[in-house]
Amino acid sequence: MSEKKFRLESDLLGELQVPADAYYGVQTQRAINNYKISGKTMSDYPEYVISMAYVKWAAAAANKELGALEPKIADAICAACKELTEGKMQDQFPVDMVQGGAGTSVNMNANEVIANRALEILGHKKSEYQFCSPNDHVNCAQSTNDAYPTALQYTILRMNRHLEDALKQLVASFRKKGKEFKNVIKMGRTQLQDAVPMTSGQEFEAFADNLEEEIANLEYNVNLLTSINMGGTAIGTGLNAVPGFAELCAKKMSELTGENFVSAPNLVEATPDTGDLVSYSGALKRLAVKLSKISNDLRLMASGPRCGLFEINLPPMAPGSSIMPGKVNPVIPEITNQVCFKVFGNDTTVNFAAEAGQLQLNVMEPIIVECILESMTWLTNVMHTLRSKCIDGITVNKEHCEAMVKNSIGIVTALNPYIGYKNSTKIAKEALKTGGSIYDIVLEQGILTKEEIDKILDPENMLAAHKVPQL
Numbered sequence: 508m509s510e511k512k513f514r515l516e517s518d519l520l521g522e523l524q525v526p527a528d529a530y531y532g533v534q535t536q537r538a539i540n541n542y543k544i545s546g547k548t549m550s551d552y553p554e555y556v557i558s559m560a561y562v563k564w565a566a567a568a569a570n571k572e573l574g575a576l577e578p579k580i581a582d583a584i585c586a587a588c589k590e591l592t593e594g595k596m597q598d599q600f601p602v603d604m605v606q607g608g609a610g611t612s613v614n615m616n617a618n619e620v621i622a623n624r625a626l627e628i629l630g631h632k633k634s635e636y637q638f639c640s641p642n643d644h645v646n647c648a649q650s651t652n653d654a655y656p657t658a659l660q661y662t663i664l665r666m667n668r669h670l671e672d673a674l675k676q677l678v679a680s681f682r683k684k685g686k687e688f689k690n691v692i693k694m695g696r697t698q699l700q701d702a703v704p705m706t707s708g709q710e711f712e713a714f715a716d717n718l719e720e721e722i723a724n725l726e727y728n729v730n731l732l733t734s735i736n737m738g739g740t741a742i743g744t745g746l747n748a749v750p751g752f753a754e755l756c757a758k759k760m761s762e763l764t765g766e767n768f769v770s771a772p773n774l775v776e777a778t779p780d781t782g783d784l785v786s787y788s789g790a791l792k793r794l795a796v797k798l799s800k801i802s803n804d805l806r807l808m809a810s811g812p813r814c815g816l817f818e819i820n821l822p823p824m825a826p827g828s829s830i831m832p833g834k835v836n837p838v839i840p841e842i843t844n845q846v847c848f849k850v851f852g853n854d855t856t857v858n859f860a861a862e863a864g865q866l867q868l869n870v871m872e873p874i875i876v877e878c879i880l881e882s883m884t885w886l887t888n889v890m891h892t893l894r895s896k897c898i899d900g901i902t903v904n905k906e907h908c909e910a911m912v913k914n915s916i917g918i919v920t921a922l923n924p925y926i927g928y929k930n931s932t933k934i935a936k937e938a939l940k941t942g943g944s945i946y947d948i949v950l951e952q953g954i955l956t957k958e959e960i961d962k963i964l965d966p967e968n969m970l971a972a973h974k975v976p977q978l
Contacts, residue, residue: 516634525634530599532619532634532641538612542603545877549600549613552880556600558661559617560591562654563645565759566737570647573749579629580644587624596620604877609870610655617654618645648748648756650740652778652868657760659876660732663787664766666883667729671722673890674794678719680898685712693818693908694915701917706970707818707903714801721794728783728790733768735760736777742867743775779869781861784879791882792854798890799847802840805897809837818908822900839897846889853878919945921963926954 513524516533525536549555564585571581590596599620602612618641623633625645631638639645646654689708696702737760738753740746745753757770771777811817827836856878860871869875912918919935922945926934937948949955955963 514634527633530596530620530623530633531601531616532623534612534615534641535602535619538602538606538616542606542612544603544605547604547877547881549602549604549616550597552604552662552884553594553597554665555658555662555876555880556597556617557592557594558665559613559654559658560588560621561661561760561763562658562737563617563621564588564592565756565763566647566649566654567645568759568763569752569755570749572755573752575749575752576644576647580625580639583625583628583639584621584645586628587621590624591621596624604873604880606873607870608873609651609868610873610876611651613658613873614646614651614655615641617658618642621645648738648740648752652741653736653739653774656778656781656872657735657737659784659872659879660735661760661764661766661768663732663879663883664729666880666887667725670883670887670890671725673887673894674718674722674725677890677894677898678715678722680894681711681715681718684898684901685709685715688903691903691905691908692912694911694917701915703917703920704912704915704970707908709970710804714804717797717801718794721790721797724790724793728787731783731786733766734771734777734783735768736771736774738770739774739778743773743778745774775867779864779867781864781869781872781875784875785857785861788854788857788875788879788882791850791879791886795847795850795882795886798886798893799844802843802847802893805840805901806837817904818911820902820904821897824896839893843889843893846885849885850882853882913946914944916945922949922955925959925963930954 512527514527515522516525516536517523518533518537520537523533523536525532529535567576567581567584567588570576571578571585576584600616602616606612622636622639622641622645625639626633626635629638685708687708688711689706691707692704693707693710694701694703695705695710735757736743737756738745738748740748753770753774757768760766760768805819805821808816808818809821821837821839823835824838825836827834827838857875860875860878861869863869863871916935916938919931919938922931922934934945934948934952934954937943938945941948946960949960950957
């Protein structure tokens with residue numbers, strides 16, 4: 508077994524061994540040693556690596572055009588960045604997502620990987636930084652404080668496409684069930700009590716419309732993230748960036764990515780501000796609230812099979828008990844609930860972290876990054892799971908639903924326009940007391956004829972707004 512080889516690199520704190528074949532350098536190695544927190548690294552979020560590469564690519568292209576970088580060095584940096592955007596060297600980003608330093612370790616990880624690959628392109632060896640430096644060249648006219656949040660914003664833009672796609676597919680699945688169940692009469696409920704009749708189709712169409720609203724909400728909030736603070740450098744004053752860099756870098760980012768990036772109008776304001784991230788996290792939470800509520804409804808409607816509502820059947824995914832034979836649990840809605848709870852907690856963390864930034868920088872951005880990217884990943888995954896392993900396979904117990912409608916106290920509401928609320932209440936109380944049906948009690952008391960009550964209690968007359976029929 509061959510002994511692992513190392514190279515020696517140095518920084519402000521002294522010398523440190525780095526694996527000889529690694530593209531990352533000394534500051535990344537320090538981060539590996541310092542931060543063993545979440546177990547999630549930058550490599551676990553490929554879109555994040557790609558986004559950071561685009562930021563560095565745009566910066567190098569802008570610096571070349573402005574004369575701040577030698578063309579040969581700038582071209583090598585751009586070539587290295589292009590490789591990263593193609594998915595190469597993904598394993599070279601081992602820094603924990605949760606870290607101190609306001610994201611400096613992530614920024615330097617990118618700078619070092621790009622510099623060492625650029626050195627190879629230029630015909631040099633790794634760590635010969637006099638020819639292409641992580642700080643002087645790759646990080647030219649930048650700071651962690653503008654490159655790091657810009658990379659996050661573009662990551663969210665990229666990942667939001669996957670999230671919205673999963674959401675659109677889930678909406679389509681609910682809508683398909685709405686059409687499939689359009690003729691199934693059931694009881695609607697308020698406060699878990701019988702209300703008035705509806706169809707299962709109406710219920711599933713409502714789920715679809717409820718979730719479809721979130722597509723537009725996500726779009727609105729993600730578009731806020733196209734305003735970037737590149738060129739602000741340390742605190743937004745633009746120190747060490749040449750005039751025009753901020754605007755040109757935003758233009759280059761737009762050209763490279765196809766997004767409509769613009770330079771923030773006030774870089775001193777934009778550098779510590781995380782308000783747009785708070786808004787987007789809030790949009791994720793709002794989606795999670797709706798998904799969790801719908802999952803609760805599915806579990807209630809599927810409760811039983813003998814002693815619950817038993818209106819629908821969820822696809823059986825696994826045996827439900829180690830002690831109760833035959834039990835099958837609603838495991839997919841359950842996992843959806845749990846993912847949503849995680850998103851709620853992540854949003855709370857984002858709020859605390861956004862509030863905790865002091866003066867000209869928010870040093871808590873790493874936990875904001877981790878929470879938002881985790882929420883996006885989990886929501887995307889669970890929506891695919893909910894659709895494919897639950898919604899697509901739902902069936903409805905039509906006869907049982909219709910029987911509950913006929914036996915419900917709730918249909919007395921339809922009598923209000925004809926006999927008044929007070930009389931309807933008396934009939935409802937009588938039905939509850941005796942266990943009789945509304946239909947039979949009305950006939951027994953001679954309040955209405957059979958023809959009249961049949962006309963009033965026709966379920967089709969109770970599914971939408973309509974004129975009161977003449978008796």
